[in-house]
Amino acid sequence: MFNRFQRFYTSIKVAADVVMLTLAFALAYVSRFEGPIPVFYGLPAVEETLLSLATVLIVFPVTYRQARLYATNRARTHIGEVFEVFKATIMATLIVVALTYFTRERYSRLMLAFFAGYSFVGVSAVRLVLRAVLNEVRRRGFNLKSILVIGAGELGQRVIETVEGHKELGFRVEGVLTLRPEKVGLQVQGVPVVGHIKDVDAVLDARPVDQVIIAVPLEEQAAVKPLMEQLALRTVDVKVVPDLYQYVTLYGGLEEFGGLPIISLQGDPMTGWNMVAKRVFDILFALVAIAVSAPIMLAVALAVRLTSRGPLLYAQERMGMDGETFHILKFRTMRVDAEVTGAMMASKDDPRRTPIGTFLRKYSLDELPQFFNVLMGDMSLVGPRPERPVFIEEFKKQIPRYHLRHKVKAGITGWAQINGLRGQTSIQKRIEYDLYYIENWSLLMDLKILIRTALGGFLSKNAY
Known part of the structure; x- marks a missing residue:
């Protein structure tokens, strides 16, 4: 059900992008050749204009796909979405410039500049509207991704509170697995503890789970290795909430150093x-x-x-x-x-x-x-x-x-x-x-x- 809806939503985004790109192309044509800007070499041929339109309708969606603008990313913010569209627009425009340069003798650079601006604004606006609509749908309980939280302690409780506090992201915690047998059958933040950590295979077989979030404290990390080996045999998405975040003081977070992931506990807020x-x-x-x-x-x-x-x-x-x-x-x-x-x-x-x-x-x-x-x-x-x-x-x-x-x-x-x-x-x-x-x-x-x-x-x- 979820995968079918996701494919449907992706097709809507692709169709909306194609419509906005076509509209942006038409506006760019009008701005360049029918506006107050002088035209020195005459209007381009119809065949040339249609070829340009076909080029952008191929290059831009492909570039958007490579930029993962059609992939599911519920945690991406509105500003993050617009920034990704901006970067993809710049890249796609450069590709179109290169293709046009090598395949045709003449093209309107000013029209292409107009098109880049119009397409960025148009595609960004449509994406924000779609996100707003989808967020409202998720708030009403539709198109939800199910989560299994592993860890019934303080860290697991924080995960559940975060999910419940951001219903617009479309997540629902189905259950919790615990490292302590005495907690089985109880509830954590209103979510049932459905089993022990050793029952993960049985729980995943019995429940449709899209994502597993591991929220285990540092002192219980020994239990994570065999758990990861079990989850590696499944297609479910796996996320880990590091207990080190309790030591993060200021501007901490996940960083990368030469391809090596590093958790920064304390950083400088104003750099660069x-x-x-x-x-x-x-x-x-x-x-x-x-x-x-x-x-x-x-x-x-x-x-x-x-x-x-x-x-x-x-x-x-x-x-x-x-x-x-x-x-x-x-x-x-x-x-x-x-x-x-x-x-x-x-x-x-x-x-x-x-x-x-x-x-x-x-x-x-x-x-x-x-x-x-x-x-x-x-x-x-x-x-x-x-x-x-x-x-x-x-x-x-x-x-x-x-x-x-x-x-x-x-x-x-x-x-x-x-x-x-x-x-x-x-x-x-x-x-x-x-x-x-x-x-x-x-x-x-x-x-x-x-x-x-x-x-x-x-x-x-x-x-x-």
Whole structure:
């Protein structure tokens, strides 16, 4: 039943692609030869146009097939689907260009460029509509793939919760096999435990199962080898959920090193082009911010000079990316002898503040010189707020995963700050927000945080 439906769905995708490719070809022809763009060599012959259409209707679907766009991949996201269509469109276009170059003397490169754009948009739109329709069908309980989970422990429970939480993917857990005989006959997350792990052959013979997911804890891995030998004799799909994922902390996942699969437990969130993009973003916005705030900084500097003795700026050691220290710049809001007895965190109604210091700290005007820290590369516009090294060692002992906030550059503002976590608020909660930012970072998120900061995100009752 499932295979018949899958073949039917695949045929629908192929037919839809052919229709959209034909429509894209017609639109490209009209755009090139019947639009405002001058035509210098006359219209192409009908035979030549039909030959071009036949070429794309052969090359593009074949390329889509090679890109596995007709294969079942329920875990692929909408964005992933569009990106695969984009890559296949580029490849197919290059193949058409090569074939046309070697077989014909003249062809319209501009028309081909129009066609590539139209086909990408059209095919992507149809794929997204088909996925939306199919997701709704699956939510209603149709076209489901059955799963047998091996492992009734915590890892198996997480698998079942994940499947139940994503019904649009079209999976249904039929049963669970356990390593502990006493659990047979019980339920895990509402799913029956149908047998012991040794009963896998009997269970697969009795039940129509499309996929087996092995979710066995590390201490029970000895049972996996004979199980895999049994499953190797069957055509059922087999997936393994590694128990190592309990140790994944930040940007971990499956990687490949020279063809060797490796599970990364901890990685860098911003590498390659992500790092370049964030740095360019920081420089451009910092330059604009300095230009806009220059009159304010001049006024603050004058106020600091007139209300207290000492330097205008205060350079304090902070810890940034990869644990390296730098000196953060701030307008001075404390007396020169504020820390003569040792390092102390600021507190509400702190007696060490200068006459203008309370006002500057309340509205975060003392932070304005940090735009120069951004230009120098010590900081980013958005990121976890940097702490003083003298306090960090104690935080590391008290708060798990505290050190992970140093995987990125410290920021002038951050996700925690715009949510009111400033001053002497919970360090634990602040770290949770910082790690959420790191794990979900994007330039769009940075822009949203900056906008919320500009609209009053720093006007917190906890700022002092």
